[in-house]
Amino acid sequence: MADIFSATVIVATLSSGIRLAVPLLLASLGEAFGQRSGVLNLGVDGIMLLGAFGGYFTTLKTQSPWLGLAVGLGVGLVLGLLSSVISVSLLAEQGISGIGVYLFGLGMSDLLFQKLVGTPLPAASFQKSPIPFLSEIPVVGDLFFNHSIPIYLAFLAIPVSTVIINRTRFGMNIRAVGENPEAADSQGISVTRVRYAAVTIGGILAGAAGAVLAIGLGIFQQNLTNAQGFIAIALVYFGAWRPLGVMAGSLVYGMVSAVVLLLKTRGIIPLGASDLAAMIPAVITVLALVVAARRFRAPTALTKPFIRGG
């Protein structure tokens, strides 16, 4: 049992923590886009589930995880647009409408799975792509530079999003629309268009998150995400609506999950308590949220539909 403190085990655990963080990172990054524009999308988990099924099923049939990922993105795009229609155009109560999207995703992904697949079959997964030279570095190489390409891309999305949000006209429009939609409207910015774009980006990233999760595991089952989509929403608050903060939160969750997984496989956590243990990452993440949050202010117009002149 002492070998859990060996270098190999620690590096392997941390490395799997990084891997486990990725679906959450993508989902919460997407949610951050939507929330910065003033739209709370509670349907993330539903979009993830359908993205996961789409990704898994496509990979199963075509043997191509990349095609699977593309289908996941497509599913996310469609559901992101649907969510935009509901909350931006139909002015739905955002605290409720997203739950509908979630329940739809939960039920539909299971139904499709039962009808189209039935018994779980393993599908192909992404291959590891060690980065030349960098992956040779002891410890660091294994930790950071020996993953599959989607994982690199997910982490690359963080600085890219930071630049988009803070340094581009589109990003400024998102922030303006989330803080004071009336002001943005009076300056000739289309609040509707900006929110559609932000929420749809959120959908695409949630779809990607689901696909990466399912394809990474090579399997699909009912409620595969285990409410990670809701954790992702919490992480947006924890991360103070910033890509870097969201990444930090995802890593906390990923690392705690990896450690719990390790303790379970080593029998340190008894089998009987494994359901209880499955809660630990969520609990610790929520606690971190309670401690860390409240220092930052949410976008002023968050959850408020925009009606011109109203």
Add this chain to the structure above:
Amino acid sequence: MTQLLEMRDIVKRFPGVLANDRVNFDLRAGEVHTLLGENGAGKSTLMKILYGLYQPDEGELLIEGAPTRITSPIDAINHGIGMVHQHFMLVPSLTVTENVAMGTVSKRGRMNLRQVSDRVRELSESHGLAVDPDAYIWQLSVGERQRVEIIKALYRDVKLLVLDEPTAVLTPGEVDHLFTILRQMAGAGRGLVFISHKLHEVLALSDRITVLRLGRVMGEVEAQDATREMLASMMVGRPVRLAPDKPAMEPGGARLTIRNLNVMGDRGLPALQDLSLTVREGEILGIAGVSGNGQRELAETIAGLRKPESGTVEVDGADITGQKPSTVRAAGLAYVPEERQRDGAIGAFSVSENMILVNHRHPPMSRRGFLRNGEIRQRSRQLVDEFSVATPGLDVPASNLSGGNLQKLILARELSGSPSVLLASQPTRGVDIGAAEYIHDRLIEQRGSKSVAILLISEDLDEILGLADRIAVIYEGRIVGEVSAEDADRQGIGLMMAGVSSEDA
């Protein structure tokens, strides 16, 4: 002069309201044309139509002689129309430059903010609009925020600028400065629409004045031919007294005494510093000042809604410092709060329930925990009549009342307990002239026949000058000067409101 704008027979209906009833309005290059009217007269509706925020039900709109449809702010901007809204259209978490750049048409992707910021600096220098392009909006004072709004319009080089109640948040000095800039802009050939209900400002700035009442044009006059009384009568539809008749009074002993009050604001910064005041029997003490200089905190502290760090508040010699509101009321304080919808009444409650809100715990309004409806209705009926509150009935929700009638209701309730001290915060803000006239008369009456000590907090300097026996000026949480009504002049008080103390002035 070129005709910039013509609005012909504009009709706009909202459910149950005819907001604009065949309104005609035009604007020439180089002039300031004022839209004058009470709240709800339809001024803002007309301008929102011009800016594309509303679509008219009937009528046509011509820009430089050409019939035009404006369906969104983007259209308005493209036609060279700018608008400084009453509630500033700024994003607090962005910088001045970013706010100016926002929405301006140019290439996609990375913004060239350097260029924008240079232009902002240029405009601010050439027009005397001091503002730091790199400051965040949340760091700026209201006066500065307004300058940003004007810079936004100048940056887009608007031909036609609408200013919706731009002076509401400014000191008299800032108003003068703003007017200089506006005249300069008109001089440069732009057309300005000025929306206001402050008569002396309208007369000082305008070339022409169009008066609206209940959605209709009551008349259009040249500013040089107009007087305040004439404009007020057009606004209200009957002759109006602008200055209340105030009989001389010899004030008695102190009823409200505030000593060395130190109070923290919501952001944990000092809101009141070492503030002392005395209000005597049969006297109105007016607190003049620009919004946000501690008035709200002062009222809340006296009313028992905010605990002071140090200092004392006494009503009729009884120390009520930091006591809960019910204790403060029992000591003889009546309170007409600044936010009447939020703090003064419960919108969903009926008129009669609101009438007895404070007294509902005591006989005869309730007994053994049960409300006594007969008594309540009788009392409400009596107060509604006495204070001429226009309401369709005692059982309609208070939220159905107009601002003026809701304020009369609150005043009736507060005065029904025969208070020693009346604390009235912004009693006529947003209230129509008729109701304001009525409320003023009631305050004068309380001061006289009932010997109540009245502390009047108002951002409307005309109201203070018309009512108060003594005037104290508040600036950044301190009283910077105090003058008697006879010695008061608008300019001196204006300087103090801007923080110049009475010794320096």
